[in-house]
Amino acid sequence: MPNWLKDAVFYEIYPQSFYDSNNDGIGDINGIIEKLDYIKSLGCNALWINPCYDSPFKDAGYDVRDYKKVAPRYGTNNDLVRLFQRAHDKGIKVLLDLVPGHTSEEHEWFVQSGKAERNEYSDRYIWTDSWIVGGDGMPHIGGECPRNGTYIVNFFKCQPALNYGYYEVRQPWQQRYDSPECLKTREALKDIMRFWMDKGCDGYRVDMANSLVKNDDDKVATSLIWQDIRKMMDEEYPECALVSEWGVPKQAIPAGFHMDFLLDWRGNPYNLLMRDYHGHKDNSYFKADSDRDISCFMEQYLEQYEAVKNNGYISLITGNHDTCRTAFNLTTEERKLAFAFLFTMPGVPFLYYGDEIGMKFLQLPTKEGGYTRTGSRTPMQWDNSKNYGFSKAAADALYLPTDSSADAPTVEKQEKDANSLLNTVRALLKLRHETPELQDNTNLEVVCNAPCVLKRGNVYIAINPRTKATTYKLPSNAKTLLTINNATVDGNKIKLGAQSFIAVRVE
Numbered sequence: 436m437p438n439w440l441k442d443a444v445f446y447e448i449y450p451q452s453f454y455d456s457n458n459d460g461i462g463d464i465n466g467i468i469e470k471l472d473y474i475k476s477l478g479c480n481a482l483w484i485n486p487c488y489d490s491p492f493k494d495a496g497y498d499v500r501d502y503k504k505v506a507p508r509y510g511t512n513n514d515l516v517r518l519f520q521r522a523h524d525k526g527i528k529v530l531l532d533l534v535p536g537h538t539s540e541e542h543e544w545f546v547q548s549g550k551a552e553r554n555e556y557s558d559r560y561i562w563t564d565s566w567i568v569g570g571d572g573m574p575h576i577g578g579e580c581p582r583n584g585t586y587i588v589n590f591f592k593c594q595p596a597l598n599y600g601y602y603e604v605r606q607p608w609q610q611r612y613d614s615p616e617c618l619k620t621r622e623a624l625k626d627i628m629r630f631w632m633d634k635g636c637d638g639y640r641v642d643m644a645n646s647l648v649k650n651d652d653d654k655v656a657t658s659l660i661w662q663d664i665r666k667m668m669d670e671e672y673p674e675c676a677l678v679s680e681w682g683v684p685k686q687a688i689p690a691g692f693h694m695d696f697l698l699d700w701r702g703n704p705y706n707l708l709m710r711d712y713h714g715h716k717d718n719s720y721f722k723a724d725s726d727r728d729i730s731c732f733m734e735q736y737l738e739q740y741e742a743v744k745n746n747g748y749i750s751l752i753t754g755n756h757d758t759c760r761t762a763f764n765l766t767t768e769e770r771k772l773a774f775a776f777l778f779t780m781p782g783v784p785f786l787y788y789g790d791e792i793g794m795k796f797l798q799l800p801t802k803e804g805g806y807t808r809t810g811s812r813t814p815m816q817w818d819n820s821k822n823y824g825f826s827k828a829a830a831d832a833l834y835l836p837t838d839s840s841a842d843a844p845t846v847e848k849q850e851k852d853a854n855s856l857l858n859t860v861r862a863l864l865k866l867r868h869e870t871p872e873l874q875d876n877t878n879l880e881v882v883c884n885a886p887c888v889l890k891r892g893n894v895y896i897a898i899n900p901r902t903k904a905t906t907y908k909l910p911s912n913a914k915t916l917l918t919i920n921n922a923t924v925d926g927n928k929i930k931l932g933a934q935s936f937i938a939v940r941v942e
């Protein structure tokens with residue numbers, strides 16, 4: 436287990452929209468290099484960069500055409516290597532996005548695989564044995580290639596599934612996960628992983644990590660693959676890390692991941708930040724008028740936490756490129772408390788670019804397969820200059836339009852305000868880095884559900900997201916470490932005003 440994860444806080448960058456250093460309207464690698472000091476000033480010491488490889492961009496780069504080449508619109512391989520070096524100079528780790536489950540239909544492997552004549556890549560993807568045969572319950576495409584077969588897709592039509600085989604083989608065209616053909620796919624994946632780790636990359640965020648082996652409901656064979664890859668990491672790259680898009684830490688950590696995301700979106704049971712969809716009132720926990728207590732989250736969380744706390748980390752997110760921005764439904768004060776919670780919980784937290792200033796969710800037409808996700812992918816708002824300082828290109832040449840509202844938040848504006856969301860994030864991350872108890876992955880106790888009081892060793896975290904003041908009695912006298920809004924400790928009594936937070940250490 437890489438030791439640096441203990442105190443890691445990630446910043447997720449959607450490279451299209453972060454900073455455009457050459458003024459062509461789209462963000463780039465050199466732009467990220469220019470902003471490393473800003474990222475550091477937040478208290479983030481690691482990056483996750485969404486796919487930056489050569490791609491036709493039908494799914495914003497999650498349709499990879501060449502895993503070993505940086506997309507020209509972002510720069511060159513040398514730029515990326517320079518980013519690794521500059522980041523390391525500043526104590527920042529860099530994780531790339533690994534898309535192991537599928538490629539673009541334009542990847543050379545797929546072009547070869549679709550040929551009628553058998554060749555080295557014929558078994559690299561999952562093909563049925565006739566142009567008229569369906570996918571045995573999986574989405575499939577026919578009519579695109581000379582080969583007499585249909586192929587399975589993992590997500591969009593442009594994303595054919597790589598062949599890691601089947602756990603339960605039910606059709607003659609399905610290969611077992613441990614067949615020589617499927618082992619070759621696995622080795623090809625390792626080769627890609629080594630390529631960037633040899634150049635200085637610190638590991639990967641793994642897209643749809645649980646999707647590799649088909650007919651594998653309990654993820655038995657998919658887990659075997661990741662265990663094999665973890666072995667490679669431990670032996671060859673012990674300081675590199677893997678975080679999975681899996682969403683079930685108690686499966687993903689034993690499968691070999693160092694961290695797994697718990698995705699807080701689409702009204703799933705982890706309903707902390709996001710609106711309950713289905714048209715009814717937003718009752719997510721951090722809404723000031725929610726009638727929930729923190730057990731609505733903890734019941735599901737603790738089950739996962741207890742199962743993995745000694746072997747891996749749960750990664751809570753402020754949002755990501757697939758979720759709605761929290762500014763969609765939470766006010767600034769609600770978001771401060773939500774972030775206070777996320778950044779004082781165990782695990783390795785992830786901050787999505789722009790969430791630190793409360794960038795809005797914009798209603799926009801779809802771009803590069805984004806659909807309703809597009810509104811969370813707009814240009815970073817740095818200052819009040821042209822295009823919010825994101826790019827000097829003409830406004831209509833930008834990757835996506837910027838927020839045109841009068842109160843659009845910017846880094847520049849919030850730098851000047853000690854109580855801004857930006858400076859609250861900084862204070863919270865400083866607290867996290869300075870407080871050993873908050874870096875202990877195993878010590879969480881929930882001592883009260885309403886208000887939410889967490890015990891982390893000698894440190895207590897108390898949060899009152901409601902407008903009614905409340906109190907909490909500690910076992911002994913305590914000293915304040917950090918507060919948000921009106922919260923105090925008097926001897927052993929915590930007083931929590933409306934929408935407030937306090938962190939204290941008991942004597």
Ligand code: NOJ
Pocket residue numbers: 494497534590642643680756757
């Ligand atoms: C999950 C990624 O986060 C998402 O953006 C992408 O569209 C799908 N996987 C397919 O790769």
